[in-house]
Amino acid sequence: MTDGWTIVTILCMTVVTVITRCFFFISEREWKLPHWAQRGLQYAPIAALTAVIAPDIVLINGELTAPWRDARVWAAVAAAAFYFWRRRESFTLPLTIAVGVAVYLPLRLGLGW
């Protein structure tokens, strides 16, 4: 079912895409971010990504239960290990996803983890 609120969210996210991609050339005026904000740009994107994924990898309904028997944890560990092993090669990113899925599906469907 299409939900009006989700559509509003999508429209606002489109505006976020435009603002971030065009941030420094929206205005004609030349200007600078304060130093701390400029430095913060180095660390915020990776923090945002891991903050989003970490709970989805280790928590079940907000609880930390037996992560060593969880298909998602093993898939994530395998994917990250593969990435850092092959980081200099081409096609590493899509292969990383493939490795993660290849570990995830058998554990989940086969062992029910």
Place this chain on the structure above:
Amino acid sequence: MSMPLPDPPREMSPRGRLGAWLAHKVDAYARTARHPLFWVGAREMAGISVGLTAWAFMTGVAMIKSGMSITEAVLMSLLVFAGSAQLAAIPLIAAGAPLWVILATAFCVNLRFVVFSLHLRDYFMFLPRTRRLYLGYFTGDVTYVLYTRRFPKPAETETQRRAQMAYLWGGNVSNWVFWQTLSMLGIFLGNALPARWGLEFAGTLALLAVACSLATTQLRALSALMAAAAAVALYGLPYRLNIVSAIAVAVAICLFLEPKVLARQSGAKGEPPGDRP
């Protein structure tokens, strides 16, 4: 070489003016597409797009598997057009997080584009504002990298500008077509895959891969670990506020530690740390 169209005559019916305006637009697009560099840009981008297809496909699958309707998923793909921001927002939308938390998260994930836009400013400032925003919206990570690698300096003459714009648009068009096609395939095929497989997790894996690729310095890796730990520890906060709080905590810690780490590194190696976006 194409001839410029004559100016439209003053006295014209609204339909005549619309026609002339459309003809002018079509002529401008055709001129860009006929430029040899347009096809060079499109071909170079297509080579890389093959690797990005899995990505676009997974974004489509993750959207539909999170419970979005087909209309919502298609709209999101066509409008938002930012894979990692979409992947990050999908679980938040599904969990009913407040709008500002979703937007703040998307903004933080997209901050790398803010870094690129500072660089692209010198290349794009000759355009009027609407055209700049339009072009900026369509310029993704990979086209940005290819474009600035091929043209290390902004154009100075009209001919150079046309060549640069043709190359960039070639890459952008090719990227857009690949991305949207695969994303649509993901939306429609994902709908047919059984829910039991839990394939929405592929979206999490896709984000994990991007996060790994961003971990180019020690402090960035630390930022990732801090944010992950804080997001899990603060999971009990209402409205998924754990995300925004985790980002704030991780960035604050890194900004606090940065001077010390940089001082130690420059003392050890005598070179500035890698700042690649």
